[in-house]
Amino acid sequence: MTLAQSFPPVAPPLWQPLRRLHHRTVERRTAAAAKDLRAVVGKPLDVALLRRALACQADGGNVFRLVATGFLAMMAVGYLIAGMKGLCTPGGLLPTSGGELGPCPTHQDKVNVAEVVGFCAAVFIVTATVRNALRATAVRPAQKPVFPALAVLRACARLTEPGAGHAEAAELSVKAQALGQALIDAAGRVASDYGSRASTRKSLLDHARQVAALLERTADELLPDRERATRKLAELAGAIAEQTADGRFTDLLGAMGQPPDLPTSAPESPDRADGRRLAVAAVTALLLTISVAVTTGMLGLPAFVTAPLAAITVPLLTFLLLGYRFGLIEALRLVQVLRTVRGENAVEPTATTARPEAGQADGGAPPS
Structure with missing residues (x-):
């Protein structure tokens, strides 16, 4: 039973060509995913639910x-x-x-x-x-892991075709890892939608990391037992796609049960993910600024103009790249994380002292 009725969205009118392109792409990819899942494990896929969740969302x-x-x-x-x-x-x-x-x-x-x-x-x-x-990228940020799940289904179907070998198995392994990382990235977006509470963020990230670890463990089994691992990955991808589309972000495997308590790898920690995002945005902004400075220098612009230009554009381009890639809320959060690391507005943890129960403050026995 789903959280909402899964009626497929109606095709947009002709005067909305971008929405029609989005709608056709979603229809084509979901239909192909349903065919792939049926070919690999013989199970149906709730195509109507996926199409409803992947409807075009104009986010500005x-x-x-x-x-x-x-x-x-x-x-x-x-x-x-x-x-x-x-x-x-x-x-x-x-x-x-x-x-x-x-x-x-x-x-x-x-x-x-x-x-x-x-x-x-x-x-x-x-x-x-x-x-x-x-x-078809204009979807809700929380629903974006559906597309990597559909890509895993497509890779599983290719691996089951006659003549498939090492190249297809390696592609499936990479796509399974990408699906796990997409779930971890989406967990932060979901927590922001539900109020950005620490407890909500922790529960969502913990569950997403366990599912990602299960995907990686199953992908590692492609080397010794390719057929069984392919079927398992197809089942996991199908369940993740349906549960993500249904909004069940703390039960991504659905009827398959909760993932086992597997150790997660270190690169999936939030601080390393945030550091990687900041590093990529800062280096890209620096390269763009250098290219602009070189171009203006070739045109004869003096150095006393290009120096302030570089000092202004590097932070500005970094923030714009973060906002373009992850959204304004996530960009502001990453900037706040960077300021906290530098020592600005650092929040010191407050120690909580346990209050003794009645009758134990003076060493006496607790009340019966």
């Missing part, structure tokens, strides 16, 4: 990308034009790197630069939006 990501890209484009054009204007001599000439004098950019040149930047930003936004619609 396109607006965020538009604002972020437009802001960066305006900042780059502003620095470029300001630098060129500051280098112009009173006679209307611009010194070049070779020491010669050239004409300063006219108003039309500045307009042309702004148009090129705006066109490139628009192409990037449109391409990213259509790509996300084709991949």
Whole structure:
């Protein structure tokens, strides 16, 4: 029995092409997953429940990308034009790197630069939006582990086909590990949806880690017993997809029961996951800033302009990348974690003293 009636969503109208692309992608992937599960273990898959959970959810990501890209484009054009204007001599000439004098950019040149930047930003936004619609990524963050589960089902079906061998088994092992990591990442999103309480976050993370450990343990059995491990992974992936779509985040295996108490690997700890996210975002922001500095340096922008530019853009780009990848709430949490590590606003744990029961404060016997 599910938490809600599993009616499949109605196809969006023609004047919503992105939602129609999302809807068709979900229909195609769920139908293929049901066929794969039936071919591997002979069990049905609740396709209607999956399609209802994977309905298109407009979360404002396109607006965020538009604002972020437009802001960066305006900042780059502003620095470029300001630098060129500051280098112009009173006679209307611009010194070049070779020491010669050239004409300063006219108003039309500045307009042309702004148009090129705006066109490139628009192409990037449109391409990213259509790509996300084709991949059906606009779903609730808590429901995103359904797609890795469907990918595991597809890999299991490929491994059962005639002629499958080591390459297909290795692909299945990698996808099973990716499913476990997706469950751990989604546990934090679910805890945020339910109020970000420490007890809720701990229970969800503990359960997700145990399920991920079970997936990894089963994937390790692909080497000695490929057929049995493939069927087991298909059953686990099907149960995880249905339970995640149904919102049962503390019972991801459903009728298969709770996962055994298996040891979890160290890289799945929250501090290492947060550190990896911060490191990737910071390095990406640094590389983007270096590329902008090199480009502006080749155009003749002086160093006293590029230095403040780097000091401003690296933290800003880091936060924008975190917000684009994990959402604003998670980006703010990661920034707060970084400030806590640096010693700012650190929360000291308060020791709780146990209150003695009546009759035990003076060594006497407790009341009967």
